[in-house]
Amino acid sequence: MPGQTPFQTIGPFFHDGLGWEGGEDLVRPETRGERIAIRGQVLDGDGKPVPDALIEIWQANAEGRYNHPEDRQEKPLDPAFMGFGRSATRQDGSFRFATIRPGRVPGRGNALQAPHVNLGLFSRGLLRRLVTRIYFEDCPENSEDPVLALIPHPARRATLLARRSDGADGVVYRFDIRLQGEGETVFFDC
Amino acid sequence: MQELPEYRREEPGAQPPALHPPYASTLKRAPLQATMRLPHSLSEITGPLWDSSHLRPGDDDLTRQHQGEALGERIIVAGRVLDEDGRAVPSSLIEIWQANACGRYRHDVDQHDAPLDPNFTGRGRVMTDEEGRYRFVTIKPAPYPWRNHPNAWRPAHIHLSLFGPAFATRLVTQMYFPDDPLIPLDPILGGVPDPAARLRLVSSLDLEASVPEWALAYRFDIVLRGHAATPMEG
Numbered sequence: 001m002p003g004q005t006p007f008q009t010i011g012p013f014f015h016d017g018l019g020w021e022g023g024e025d026l027v028r029p030e031t032r033g034e035r036i037a038i039r040g041q042v043l044d045g046d047g048k049p050v051p052d053a054l055i056e057i058w059q060a061n062a063e064g065r066y067n068h069p070e071d072r073q074e075k076p077l078d079p080a081f082m083g084f085g086r087s088a089t090r091q092d093g094s095f096r097f098a099t100i101r102p103g104r105v106p107g108r109g110n111a112l113q114a115p116h117v118n119l120g121l122f123s124r125g126l127l128r129r130l131v132t133r134i135y136f137e138d139c140p141e142n143s144e145d146p147v148l149a150l151i152p153h154p155a156r157r158a159t160l161l162a163r164r165s166d167g168a169d170g171v172v173y174r175f176d177i178r179l180q181g182e183g184e185t186v187f188f189d190c
Numbered sequence: 191m192q193e194l195p196e197y198r199r200e201e202p203g204a205q206p207p208a209l210h211p212p213y214a215s216t217l218k219r220a221p222l223q224a225t226m227r228l229p230h231s232l233s234e235i236t237g238p239l240w241d242s243s244h245l246r247p248g249d250d251d252l253t254r255q256h257q258g259e260a261l262g263e264r265i266i267v268a269g270r271v272l273d274e275d276g277r278a279v280p281s282s283l284i285e286i287w288q289a290n291a292c293g294r295y296r297h298d299v300d301q302h303d304a305p306l307d308p309n310f311t312g313r314g315r316v317m318t319d320e321e322g323r324y325r326f327v328t329i330k331p332a333p334y335p336w337r338n339h340p341n342a343w344r345p346a347h348i349h350l351s352l353f354g355p356a357f358a359t360r361l362v363t364q365m366y367f368p369d370d371p372l373i374p375l376d377p378i379l380g381g382v383p384d385p386a387a388r389l390r391l392v393s394s395l396d397l398e399a400s401v402p403e404w405a406l407a408y409r410f411d412i413v414l415r416g417h418a419a420t421p422m423e424g
Contacts, residue, residue: 001275001276001412002272002274002411003201003204003273003274003390003413004200004204004205004274004384004387004390004413004414004415005202005361005363005391005412005413005414006363006382006387006388006391007205007242007361007362007363008202008205008349008362008363008364008381008391009213009348009378009380010204010351010362011200011299011349012299012300013287013295013297013299013300013349014287014349014351015297016287016296016297016311016312016313016350017285017286017287017288017312017313017314017351018221019313029414030401036383038353039367042300043229044218044219045217045218045219045222046218048218050219052299056353056360057208058233058236058237058357060233060239062234064221065282066232067236067239067358068234068237068239069237069239069326070194070232070236070356071232071236073232082237082238082403083238084237089420095208097262105231105233107229107231108194108229108230108231108233110336113233116233118233118234118357120357120360121217122362124205124215124219125213125215125218125219125220126208126216126219126220127206127207127208127210127213127216127378128205128206128207128208128360129207129360130221133233137383147228147229147231148227150226150227151226156223167235173340179219179221180217180218180219180382181222181223182222183276184221184222184223185221185223186223186226186358187223187225187226187260188225188226188227188228189225189226189227189228190200190228190230190234190357190358
């Protein structure tokens with residue numbers, strides 16, 4: 001059995017290699033679903049912005065179906081929605097995505113998961129990918145989500161809840177990522 | 191409910207921890223709380239899939255993306271992408287980036303006092319074929335200094351990013367060259383706990399894949415996570 005290839009850091013010079021035209025914009029005019037913006041900031045253990053991180057997201061469409069052959073649910077695919085996005089942080093550590101609110105997808109067993117966006121974070125100073133999830137604070141289904149239920153402490157669970165604001169440019173969910181220290185984001189062994 | 195496959199977890203010793211003090215930048219960036227084990231649901235066993243529309247002509251030859259040819263030692267890098275069961279991973283996108291033959295990246299943040307090559311961007315993309323094979327042409331990158339500790343130089347390396355079939359199989363890694371004296375001194379490669387797993391990141395000279403009087407080839411096989419033995423009820 002061949003052994004796993006180890007992870008290595010993305011380093012500070014990935015921007016050309018991992019450039020993605022339109023990577024932050026997951027929607028087209030014909031994409032179905034409620035438009036939302038996701039914005040946040042990556043902070044290190046001193047609370048300083050991380051200006052050289054790469055955030056990747058992967059999510060289901062508005063109906064709760066992933067654009068992937070392993071998802072055989074009887075729900076419609078949206079040809080105008082792939083579900084993958086990529087955003088490199090700016091000098092102030094900020095990242096942003098324009099996307100749609102994902103539908104619910106099943107978890108293990110019979111539990112239905114609350115709407116969520118899967119997130120991978122890479123940066124200089126990280127020898128591996130960090131994995132977390134964005135949930136939406138105003139979703140009543142969060143209380144029955146099997147993954148959120150794995151996190152015993154409410155304050156830690158709250159690190160996965162994006163905060164909603166409604167502005168002139170629509171619904172914005174704010175999701176800051178604290179790599180270390182007070183308010184450290186919950187990361188998953190995926 | 192459909193039966194959901196599950197992916198294997200990390201091989202002990204093969205994957206670096208987040209916190210590795212010899213690599214100083216991990217000190218303020220590595221999470222210190224224990225990670226939560228995520229059960230593999232549809233969210234983890236699906237992921238973005240790619241086709242050749244994501245490739246542009248010339249993406250597989252980093253030496254010929256400009257008017258003139260890139261300076262340096264032309265090399266071929268080739269290998270296979272497999273899973274832990276030895277099965278080929280077809281149609282997997284590989285994104286590539288690297289320094290030039292003088293050890294300099296074309297990047298604003300790179301202030302190393304070494305020349306840029308106007309004929310070398312250092313960016314490529316390839317896709318694996320049905321047998322998981324990939325191949326690209328580039329120049330051999332040079333080592334370059336960094337500020338981790340006095341006289342810290344990164345061994346020559348090429349960055350590679352792979353998706354595989356699922357969110358759970360994502361891999362970003364670096365490929366090194368055989369017989370580089372900087373390899374045992376490198377705190378980034380040294381972050382991999384198991385010395386045998388470290389060696390998996392060192393390519394090998396491949397005369398068979400070399401083109402006589404044109405370029406030597408280096409072989410680099412990549413192993414992504416495989417399916418766990420027993421699929422669980424979905």
